[in-house]
Amino acid sequence: MSFVVEDNDVDIVIAALWPDLTALFEGWRPIFSRFHIIIIKDYDLEADLHIPPGFDHHIYTKSDIERVVGSTSINFSGHSCRYFGYLISSKKYVVSIDADCLPARDDEGRPIDAISQHIINLKTPATPFFFNTLYDPFREGTDFVRGYPFSLRTGVECVLSCGLWLNAADFDVPTQAVKPHEKNTRYVDAVLTVPLRTFMPVSGINIGFNRHVLGPVMLPAMRLDGEGKQRWGTMDDIWCGMCAKVVCDHLGLGAKTGMPYVWRVGGGNAWESLKKEWKGVKLMEEIVPFFQSVKLPRTVATAEDCVIQIAAMVRGRLGPVDEVFSRAADAMEEWLRIWKRVGSQGR
Amino acid sequence: MARGPSSSSVPSTPLLKDELDIVIPTIRNLDFLEMWRPFFQPYHLIIVQDGDPSKTIKVPEGFDYELYNRNDINRILGPKASCISFKDSACRCFGYMVSKKKYIYTIDDDCFVAKDPSGKDINALEQHIKNLLAPSTPFFFNTLYDPFRDGADFVRGYPFSLREGVPTAVSHGLWLNIPDYDAPTQLVKPLERNTRFVDAVLTIPKGTLFPMCGMNLAFNRELIGPSMYFGLMGDGQPIGRYDDMWAGWCTKVICDHLGLGVKTGLPYIWHSKASNPFVNLKKEYNGIFWQEELIPFFQAATLPKECTTVQKCYVELSKQVREKLGKVDPYFNKLADAMVTWIEAWDELNPSENAIISANGSANAK
Numbered sequence: 142m143s144f145v146v147e148d149n150d151v152d153i154v155i156a157a158l159w160p161d162l163t164a165l166f167e168g169w170r171p172i173f174s175r176f177h178i179i180i181i182k183d184y185d186l187e188a189d190l191h192i193p194p195g196f197d198h199h200i201y202t203k204s205d206i207e208r209v210v211g212s213t214s215i216n217f218s219g220h221s222c223r224y225f226g227y228l229i230s231s232k233k234y235v236v237s238i239d240a241d242c243l244p245a246r247d248d249e250g251r252p253i254d255a256i257s258q259h260i261i262n263l264k265t266p267a268t269p270f271f272f273n274t275l276y277d278p279f280r281e282g283t284d285f286v287r288g289y290p291f292s293l294r295t296g297v298e299c300v301l302s303c304g305l306w307l308n309a310a311d312f313d314v315p316t317q318a319v320k321p322h323e324k325n326t327r328y329v330d331a332v333l334t335v336p337l338r339t340f341m342p343v344s345g346i347n348i349g350f351n352r353h354v355l356g357p358v359m360l361p362a363m364r365l366d367g368e369g370k371q372r373w374g375t376m377d378d379i380w381c382g383m384c385a386k387v388v389c390d391h392l393g394l395g396a397k398t399g400m401p402y403v404w405r406v407g408g409g410n411a412w413e414s415l416k417k418e419w420k421g422v423k424l425m426e427e428i429v430p431f432f433q434s435v436k437l438p439r440t441v442a443t444a445e446d447c448v449i450q451i452a453a454m455v456r457g458r459l460g461p462v463d464e465v466f467s468r469a470a471d472a473m474e475e476w477l478r479i480w481k482r483v484g485s486q487g488r
Numbered sequence: 489m490a491r492g493p494s495s496s497s498v499p500s501t502p503l504l505k506d507e508l509d510i511v512i513p514t515i516r517n518l519d520f521l522e523m524w525r526p527f528f529q530p531y532h533l534i535i536v537q538d539g540d541p542s543k544t545i546k547v548p549e550g551f552d553y554e555l556y557n558r559n560d561i562n563r564i565l566g567p568k569a570s571c572i573s574f575k576d577s578a579c580r581c582f583g584y585m586v587s588k589k590k591y592i593y594t595i596d597d598d599c600f601v602a603k604d605p606s607g608k609d610i611n612a613l614e615q616h617i618k619n620l621l622a623p624s625t626p627f628f629f630n631t632l633y634d635p636f637r638d639g640a641d642f643v644r645g646y647p648f649s650l651r652e653g654v655p656t657a658v659s660h661g662l663w664l665n666i667p668d669y670d671a672p673t674q675l676v677k678p679l680e681r682n683t684r685f686v687d688a689v690l691t692i693p694k695g696t697l698f699p700m701c702g703m704n705l706a707f708n709r710e711l712i713g714p715s716m717y718f719g720l721m722g723d724g725q726p727i728g729r730y731d732d733m734w735a736g737w738c739t740k741v742i743c744d745h746l747g748l749g750v751k752t753g754l755p756y757i758w759h760s761k762a763s764n765p766f767v768n769l770k771k772e773y774n775g776i777f778w779q780e781e782l783i784p785f786f787q788a789a790t791l792p793k794e795c796t797t798v799q800k801c802y803v804e805l806s807k808q809v810r811e812k813l814g815k816v817d818p819y820f821n822k823l824a825d826a827m828v829t830w831i832e833a834w835d836e837l838n839p840s841e842n843a844i845i846s847a848n849g850s851a852n853a854k
Binding site for chain 1: 605628629630631632633637639640641642643644645646647648649650660662667668669670673677680681682683684685686687688692693694695696697698699700701729730732733736752772776779780783
C-alpha cells in the first residue's frame with residue numbers, strides 16, 4: 142500500500158513549556174515544514190517564544206484560551222496546554238510531539254518522518270480481534286500469517302497511534318531515579334495493534350489520533366496536585382489513553398503502538414521529584430483495574446456518550462477512593478461541554 | 489535472569505542442557521542439524537520419525553538422541569497411539585509426551601540458523617531459554633515490550649503491583665525468509681519473503697488469541713506440556729496444517745486461565761523451504777472455513793475455577809469441543825476423543841508429574 146499524506150489533513154500540536162523552540166523546529170524542519178503547526182504556550186511562560194522562520198504556525202496563549210473557552214475548571218497549564226491545541230484544530234488528524242524530542246534515525250541513519258508514520262498507522266486498518274505474529278499485516282513486505290481467520294482480515298479503523306522514544310524513554314520517577322543513565326537504544330521495527338480489551342500506558346510524548354472520532358476523548362482530566370513541568374510527573378496522557386482504549390474497544394475501533402520513534406532528550410533530576418509524593422504511581426493501582434472492568438451499555442454509540450458514561454462510573458466507583466478522581470470526572474464532563482461548543486465545529 | 493536495576497555486566501544465560509530436550513519431527517533427513525551443531529550439540533534430541541518406519545533416518549554423528557518411528561509409537565502407546573497423527577509433523581507431540589525434561593524446544597527440519605542485522609548467527613535456543621526464564625506480563629501491555637530484556641523496563645504508568653509478572657509457559661519464535669503464510673496467501677504472493685528483523689519479545693496479552701506456529705517453539709513442559717497436543721492431522725484426516733494452531737489456541741486459553749504467560753517475537757530462525765501451495769491448499773481447505781467457528785469458540789471459552797491443573801483444563805476443553813464444535817463437523821467429536829486419549833496417555837507416561845497450579849498462577853512443585 143502506498144500513502145499520500147495530505148498536508149491539509151494534519152495539524153501538529155506542540156506544547157511550549159519553554160520559550161526557545163529553535164532546536165525543536167530546526168531539527169524537524171524537513172518534516173514539519175509542510176504542515177500547519179499549532180503551538181500552545183504554557184500559562185506560566187511569560188517570555189516570548191522563539192520560532193525560526195519558514196513554518197506555517199499559530200501560537201495560542203493563555204488569553205486566547207480564556208477567550209475561546211471562557212471560564213472553565215479545566216487547567217490548561219503545563220503539559221495539558223496541548224489539549225487546547227486538540228480543541229482548536231479543525232483537521233482530521235492531529236499529531237503531538239513533546240518539545241524536547243527530535244527526529245530519531247533508523248538503523249541506517251535516516252531521519253524518521255514521525256508524522257507520516259503516524260498518518261500511515263491511522264490510515265491503515267487495525268486488527269484488534271486476533272494477534273498477528275508478524276505484527277502489522279498492512280506493512281510493506283508482510284501479511285497475515287497462517288491461522289489468521291479470513292473474516293478478521295479487513296480489520297477496523299485505527300484512530301489512535303502511539304509512538305515510542307529512543308534515548309530518554311518514558312519511565313516513571315522511581316525507575317528514572319534508580320536507572321538515571323539507562324537509555325533506550327533498541328529500535329524495534331514494528332507497528333502492532335493493541336488487542337481488544339488490552340490496556341497499556343499511552344504516552345503523550347509522541348502521539349497521533351483521528352480527531353474527528355477521538356477528539357471528545359483526548360481530554361485533560363487527570364491532573365495531579367502540584368503537577369510540575371516534568372513528564373514523569375504527569376498522568377493526563379495515561380488517563381486519556383485508558384479512556385480512549387475503552388472507547389475504541391466499545392465502538393469497534395483500533396489503536397496501534399510501536400513506530401514511529403522520536404529521539405527524546407529528556408533530562409532532569411528524578412531524585413528531586415522522588416521527594417514529592419509520587420501519587421501517580423499509587424493511583425495506577427486503582428486506575429488499571431477500574432478501566433479493565435468498564436463495560437459500556439450496547440446503546441452507547443458515540444465517543445461523546447462513551448465519555449459521559451465513563452465519567453459517571455469514575456465518579457461513582459473511583460470518586461470515593463480519592464478526590465482526584467472526582468475532579469477527573471468533573472473535568473471529563475467539562476471537556477465535553479467545551480468540545481460541543483468549540484471542538485466539534487472543526488469537522 | 490537480569491531484573492531490577494541494570495548492572496554493567498550481563499549475566500550469561502544458563503545452558504539448561506540437562507533440563508531441555510529438542511524435539512524434531514522428520515520424514516526425510518536431519519541434514520539441517522549440521523548447521524545447528526554449535527548450539528544444539530549439548531542437548532538431548534528426541535527425533536520423531538514420521539512416515540515409513542522401515543526407512544532409516546540418519547542422525548549426524550555426535551548428537552545424543554532417541555528416535556521414535558511409528559512402530560515405536562504404536563508399541564509404547566498401544567491403542568492410545570490413535571491420538572498421534574501419521575504423515576503430518578503433528579506427530580512431534582509424541583516427543584513432548586515421552587520427554588522427561590522440564591523444557592522443550594521444537595524446530596522443523598527446514599529451519600536453519602538466521603543472522604541478526606549485524607551479521608551474527610542467532611542462537612535461537614539461548615533466546616528461547618531467556619524468554620522462558622524471565623516472567624511474562626499478560627495483564628497490562630508494556631509499550632517497550634519485554635521489560636525484562638537488557639536495556640528495557642516498565643514504562644511510566646505501568647502499575648507496580650503487576651511488575652513481578654507471571655511464569656512464562658511458552659516462547660514463540662519467528663522466521664526470516666519464507667514466512668508462515670496460509671496457502672491462499674502463498675498463491676497470491678509466492679515471492680514474498682520476510683526480511684524484517686523485529687528486535688522485540690513481547691507477552692501476548694491475556695484474553696488475546698494468536699496463531700501459534702510450531703516451527704520454532706519452546707515451552708515449559710512442566711507448566712503447560714499436556715496442552716501441547718497437536719491434534720489429528722494428516723493421513724486419514726480431513727485437515728492438515730492446523731496442528732500447531734490447535735495446540736496454540738488450547739494452550740492460550742489454559743495459560744490465561746492458570747495465570748501463565750506466552751511470549752512471541754525473538755528468536756528468528758531462517759526458514760528455507762516453501763511448501764507446495766497447492767498441496768497446502770488441499771490440507772488447509774477445511775481449516776480455512778472451520779477456523780471461522782473455532783476462533784469465536786476459543787475466544788468465548790471459559791474454564792471453571794475447579795480446573796487447577798493443565799490436564800483438568802484440557803479435559804474440560806475437550807468436553808466443550810464436543811459440545812460446541814461437534815455440530816460444525818463430526819471431525820471435532822473425533823478430535824475431542826483424541827484430546828482425552830492424549831491426556832490419558834500423557835498421565836500414563838508421566839505418572840509422577842502432577843504439577844498443581846494454584847488458581848492465582850503460581851506453580852508449586854509436585
